[in-house]
Amino acid sequence: MSRLSRRRLFLLSGLLLVAGRRGESQTAPSPSGQSLFLGYAPSTSAVQRAVEDRFRAAVAPASLSALHWPLTQRPHPSGSPGSEAVVSYLQRTLQSFGLDVEVHEYQAWLSHPRSIRVTLTAPTARELSVREPAIADDPTSSNSELRESFVAYSASGVAEGELVYVNYGLPADYEVLAQQGVSAKGRIAVARYGRSHRAVKVFAAQQAGARALILYSDPADDGFARGPAWPNGYWRGEEMPQRGNAKLSWFFHGDPLTPGVAAVAGAPRLAPDSAPTLPRIPVVALAWGEAQHLLSALGGPTAPAAWRGALPFTYHLGPGASARVAVSLDDGLRPIRNVVARVLGASMPDRMVMLGTHHDAWTFGGVDPGTGTAALLETARVLGQMASSGWRPARTIALAFWDAEEYGLVGSSEYAEQWRRQLQEQLIVYVNTDMYMRGRLDAGGVPSLRDFVVDVARSVPDDAGTVYDGWRTTQWERIPADQRPAAVTTFIPDLKALGSGADFVPFQDHLGVPTLSVEIIGANGYGFGTYHSSFDSRAYAERIADPGFNTGATMARILGTLALRMADADVLPFRYSHYAARLIAALHMVPAWAHDSAGRNVVALDLAPLQSRAQRVRTLADSLERAIDTQLRTAPIAATTAAKLNDRLARLEQQLADDDGAQDSRWYRHVFYGWNIYSLYDGQPFPGLAEPIRLRDQERATHELQRIARALARMESELQTAVAEMKR
Numbered sequence: 001m002s003r004l005s006r007r008r009l010f011l012l013s014g015l016l017l018v019a020g021r022r023g024e025s026q027t028a029p030s031p032s033g034q035s036l037f038l039g040y041a042p043s044t045s046a047v048q049r050a051v052e053d054r055f056r057a058a059v060a061p062a063s064l065s066a067l068h069w070p071l072t073q074r075p076h077p078s079g080s081p082g083s084e085a086v087v088s089y090l091q092r093t094l095q096s097f098g099l100d101v102e103v104h105e106y107q108a109w110l111s112h113p114r115s116i117r118v119t120l121t122a123p124t125a126r127e128l129s130v131r132e133p134a135i136a137d138d139p140t141s142s143n144s145e146l147r148e149s150f151v152a153y154s155a156s157g158v159a160e161g162e163l164v165y166v167n168y169g170l171p172a173d174y175e176v177l178a179q180q181g182v183s184a185k186g187r188i189a190v191a192r193y194g195r196s197h198r199a200v201k202v203f204a205a206q207q208a209g210a211r212a213l214i215l216y217s218d219p220a221d222d223g224f225a226r227g228p229a230w231p232n233g234y235w236r237g238e239e240m241p242q243r244g245n246a247k248l249s250w251f252f253h254g255d256p257l258t259p260g261v262a263a264v265a266g267a268p269r270l271a272p273d274s275a276p277t278l279p280r281i282p283v284v285a286l287a288w289g290e291a292q293h294l295l296s297a298l299g300g301p302t303a304p305a306a307w308r309g310a311l312p313f314t315y316h317l318g319p320g321a322s323a324r325v326a327v328s329l330d331d332g333l334r335p336i337r338n339v340v341a342r343v344l345g346a347s348m349p350d351r352m353v354m355l356g357t358h359h360d361a362w363t364f365g366g367v368d369p370g371t372g373t374a375a376l377l378e379t380a381r382v383l384g385q386m387a388s389s390g391w392r393p394a395r396t397i398a399l400a401f402w403d404a405e406e407y408g409l410v411g412s413s414e415y416a417e418q419w420r421r422q423l424q425e426q427l428i429v430y431v432n433t434d435m436y437m438r439g440r441l442d443a444g445g446v447p448s449l450r451d452f453v454v455d456v457a458r459s460v461p462d463d464a465g466t467v468y469d470g471w472r473t474t475q476w477e478r479i480p481a482d483q484r485p486a487a488v489t490t491f492i493p494d495l496k497a498l499g500s501g502a503d504f505v506p507f508q509d510h511l512g513v514p515t516l517s518v519e520i521i522g523a524n525g526y527g528f529g530t531y532h533s534s535f536d537s538r539a540y541a542e543r544i545a546d547p548g549f550n551t552g553a554t555m556a557r558i559l560g561t562l563a564l565r566m567a568d569a570d571v572l573p574f575r576y577s578h579y580a581a582r583l584i585a586a587l588h589m590v591p592a593w594a595h596d597s598a599g600r601n602v603v604a605l606d607l608a609p610l611q612s613r614a615q616r617v618r619t620l621a622d623s624l625e626r627a628i629d630t631q632l633r634t635a636p637i638a639a640t641t642a643a644k645l646n647d648r649l650a651r652l653e654q655q656l657a658d659d660d661g662a663q664d665s666r667w668y669r670h671v672f673y674g675w676n677i678y679s680l681y682d683g684q685p686f687p688g689l690a691e692p693i694r695l696r697d698q699e700r701a702t703h704e705l706q707r708i709a710r711a712l713a714r715m716e717s718e719l720q721t722a723v724a725e726m727k728r
Contacts, residue, residue, distance in 0.1 A: 037565065038455040039573035039628075041636040051391070052459060052564050056557045058382045061549040064556060067093070067381070068374035068549070071365065072538040075145045078360040078404035078411075079110045079334035082145060086359050090339045090401050093377060097384030099341040099399070106263040106414045107333045108255045108404055109272065111245075113150040114328040118214065118284055120293055121160070122322040128290040132239050132534045137231035140364055140537050149241035149533075150329065151198065151215070152407055153256065154283040158326045159212035162187045162319035163294055166208075167307040168194055169201035169215075170678065174208045180301045182317045185209030188325060190294055190318075192218040192309060193242055193527075197500075200677050202246045202279045212282040212325040216291030217242050218309035222527055223288060225310035230529050234522065234544055238289030240533040243362040247408040248277045250677050252667035253505050254413025259667060262418035263410075272331065276664075277408075282327040287533075297321035336360075336403040338411045343383050345567065346392035351646075353566045354398040355379065355431045355559055356412065356503050358405030363534040366541040368526075372435045372519075373401060375555040382560060393567035395428065402503050405434075409505050416506035423507075428572060428650045429514045430507040431562055436520040436555045437528060437545035440474040441467060444496035444683070445516035446508070446653060446673070447579040453495060453516065455573065456565055460557050467558060497683025500675040501526070509670045512657030514574065514650070518558055520551055526681070570636045571628050572649045576719065580618030583672065583712075586685035587611050593693045602696045605705065613712040620719035627726040641725065648722050655714035658707050661688055662700065671711040 036045045070089050076082030087103065094101045120126040130149045134142035164184050167173040169191030174184060189210040191201045198215060205213040219225050222236045229237035236242075247256060255263040256277045257270045272278060286294075288311065296313045299320020308315045339359070345351065357372040364370070380399045404410035416423060429449070443453055457468035475493035476484055485491045498504055498517055508515035522528050528545070530536040546552050566572070587610055594603050628645075631637055637645070657669040665688075668674055674687025684690055688707060692700035 036632070038452055039569035039571045039632070041570055041632045041634070044568070044570055044636055048565070048568055051568070052561050055382055055386065055560045055564060056460065058385060059378060059553050059556045059560070061553045063381060064374050064378040064552045065549040067377040068370055068541065068552070069538065071359070071370045071373055072541070073140065073364070074143060075147070075363045075534075076359075076361055076365065077112070077363075078108075078336050078407055079112065083360055083403065084337075087337045087339060087403070090359060090377075094339065094341040094380055094399070097341075097381050098388050099343060099380060099384050101339065101341045104338040104340065104415060104418075106255070106336050106411070107265060108263050108336045108407070108410050108414065109257045109331065110334045110336075110404065110407055111150070111152040111154070112330045113147050114330050115326065116148045116150050116284055116328075117324075117326040118286060118290070119324040120297065120321065121324050123297055123320070126293055128286060128293060130241065130284065130286065130290075132241070132287070135231060138535050138537050138539045140539070141534055146363060146534050149243050149285050150327075151243065151283040151285050152245040153247045153278055154327050154329060155279055155281050156327050156329050156331070157282050158324065159188060159282050160324045161211050161322060163190055163298060163321045163323055164188070164318040165295060165298055165303060165307070165315060166191045166205070167303070168192055168196065169204055169213070170196055171204050171207075174204060176304065177317060180317055182300060183209075186211060187319065188212045188214060188323055190214045190216070190291065192216055192221065194218075194221045196678055196680055198244050198283075199246045199248050199279075202281070202283055203248055206279065206281055210281060212284070214284055214286060214291065214294065214323070214325065215242070216286045216288050218311065219288055220310035222524055222529065223310065226524070230535055230540060230544070233529070235524070235529040236531070236533070237529070237535075239287045240530060240535055241285045241287040243285060243532040245407050246279050246283050248279070249408050249500065250675065251276045251665060253409045253510075254417065255410050256408075258414075260417060262414045264418065282325050284325055284327060294321060294323060336411050336414075338403055338415055339401040341380055341399045343387050343393060343397045345394055345396040348395045350396075350426055351428055351650075352396040352398050352426050353428055353431070353563050354400055355433070355563055356400040356402060357433050358402040358411065358503055360403050360406055361536070362406055362532050364537045366530070366537040366539070367437055367528060367545045368435045368531060368536055369405070370435075370538075371437065371541060371545060371552060371555075372433045375433065375436060375552050375559060376401070378552070378556040379560045379563070382556070393564065395567040397563045397567050405503055409503055412503035413506040413510070416511055420511060423513060424511055424651070424654060427507075427511075427513050429516065429566055430504060431516045431518060431559065432502050432504040433518050433555065433559060434502045435526075436551055437522045438551050439520055439522040441471040442496070442519045442521045442525075443471065443516070444498045446514050447495065447582040448574040448576050448653070449514060449516055450495050450578050451575045452566070452573040453562075454492060456558070456561050460554070460561055462554050467554065497673060497685065499679075499681050499683035501681030505675075508673055509668045509675075512654040512670055514653045516562070518555075518562070520555060570632060571642060572646045574649045574652065575625060576621035576652060576715075577618055577625055580614055580621055583614045584611065584618065586672070587614060590686065590689065593690060603693055603698045603701045605701065607705075610705070610708055610712060613709065613716060617712060617716050617719060620716065620723055624719060624723050624726060627723070631726075644725060645722060648718055652715060652718055655718055656711045658711055660707055662691070671708050
């Protein structure tokens with residue numbers, strides 16, 4: 001079974017699990033019949049409702065639009081003058097809101113383009129463009145600071161050779177090529193975007209012996225075959241290349257030269273030529289309008305039907321045509337800057353809820369990340385306004401704006417590495433948002449926070465109902481018709497498993513902190529039409545992503561309500577019974593991974609002890625949650641008891657992190673959550689076990705089962721202690 005198939009099975013089991021528990025209550029009724037917030041007593045629920053109503057009423061689309069505009073007026077890739085100007089704007093603006101503001105600087109290894117050239121050399125000669133043209137419908141597209149399209153961390157150099165078309169450029173695609181008698185060895189591979197991260201395509205090309213890789217976006221995936229293209233609509237046009245980084249981040253995220261330690265002055269650094277995350281071949285990105293000149297010139301076998309895109313010619317595998325790729329990047333250490341603002345807690349200032357987004361962009365960042373940045377700024381504005389009147393949250397609320405996310409989550413990773421011990425002690429939850437646009441709510445995170453997100457979503461108005469109403473309906477519609485519950489009104493949506501692609505990764509996978517990701521996404525998910533092109537602009541945001549900035553106001557209300565609800569909770573609203581249910585469901589999936597196509601076991605797995613342990617975790621968590629809810633129905637829990645209980649609940653997630661992972665990916669410490677690199681940014685349950693099964697490595701699989709057992713034992717022990725403390 002492929003890793004992609006395992007991902008689909010994981011999603012399906014989670015959806016069926018939720019459907020099977022559709023009658024579950026999310027809130028506890030008070031004696032008067034009024035619904036209580038999860039983790040609150042009747043008296044504190046009433047106070048909290050007033051605070052949150054005040055916050056949501058103060059959020060204004062016009063304010064959000066005004067905050068968005070300065071973020072999108074010049075290109076601001078990390079390490080550029082534009083990025084420095086954005087940092088200055090964020091610092092000034094957050095200080096003007098009355099917040100405490102810190103700027104954290106690191107020296108990170110970044111790529112900027114010197115020269116990118118792609119030339120078709122046979123059967124005819126043609127120089128291809130690596131720049132987008134200016135268009136009248138998009139005023140900033142003529143900005144003089146715009147540079148050519150490039151792929152960060154590509155190797156610099158010149159590669160010449162025959163061209164071969166490799167579909168999405170995944171390992172299985174090279175197997176199909178071999179069956180057709182076509183080899184990429186010594187040639188230049190042409191791959192279309194989609195199905196997986198570009199770094200996987202680079203690595204697969206390297207493994208196949210390709211001299212270089214050319215990436216392009218086929219209109220079958222995100223262009224005219226799907227709908228009208230910008231400037232007339234949502235989708236990608238013929239002159240819109242997709243920039244990005246090609247760092248092999250499954251080894252570790254963050255700065256390529258300082259794994260596991262912050263990239264501060266004097267930090268030990270790897271030599272670039274030995275850093276495992278840096279590609280070894282030149283990589284370029286073209287718009288389909290340019291790539292078509294390469295593809296249409298190919299000869300050789302006709303491409304399989306599933307490989308054919310929407311361009312108006314027959315797709316061939318090659319060769320039959322040749323090209324020259326010349327890449328010169330300016331690689332070096334450059335300053336990156338995170339901006340972190342805080343509203344200090346009144347009674348528990350050393351316990352913190354953190355909201356985060358990033359501020360760097362490949363070009364203007366109209367949507368990615370300008371929308372997310374503006375929504376978080378609007379959240380900060382209203383929190384500052386409330387604080388100026390004398391209000392304070394019980395726990396500290398922090399708002400972080402990370403740098404160099406586009407280079408592979410560098411700013412957030414360096415911050416997490418520098419402050420690891422303090423964050424593991426003080427941080428209760430990290431909530432990430434990257435961007436939003438008109439569309440559906442896309443919420444992911446650890447299972448213990450599912451009920452909390454449901455509780456919050458029910459409190460945030462949206463259209464004629466609540467955010468919860470829309471989320472529930474869209475998630476219900478995404479379940480196959482023959483498997484979904486009969487009625488949407490009895491369905492409870494779940495959080496998707498988080499894999500990679502945004503700044504939640506260092507908090508979830510490296511620190512083991514409870515983590516959420518909240519987005520509102522459009523028809524093509526995170527690959528909206530102008531994604532990573534120079535047309536990801538203010539104009540696109542105004543006309544397509546969020547006319548009137550009303551969706552942004554909803555996003556700010558969600559973020560603020562999440563932060564306020566968690567910051568003021570009597571008892572932190574974690575539900576580890578649901579976490580245990582997800583663990584049990586994932587364990588039931590694992591045996592299928594270990595079977596080959598003939599149904600034979602490729603590794604031996606004894607899962608019975610893990611399944612028994614997970615069942616005990618669920619029983620203990622159920623008992624603890626009943627005890628908490630019963631006591632909260634009458635009054636808040638005593639302060640000393642609550643403090644111990646809350647710290648235990650907040651750190652339970654860390655019990656699932658372990659430093660004894662595989663040597664080549666030890667940065668990823670989480671035992672249950674990880675990244676399925678062959679399925680774009682999707683989450684992978686038990687990642688340390690899935691990989692040795694794929695490799696048929698019995699010794700490593702056995703070792704990973706022991707890690708999982710130790711993690712579950714730690715979780716069980718902590719829950720036992722919490723239950724005993726509640727009974728005193």
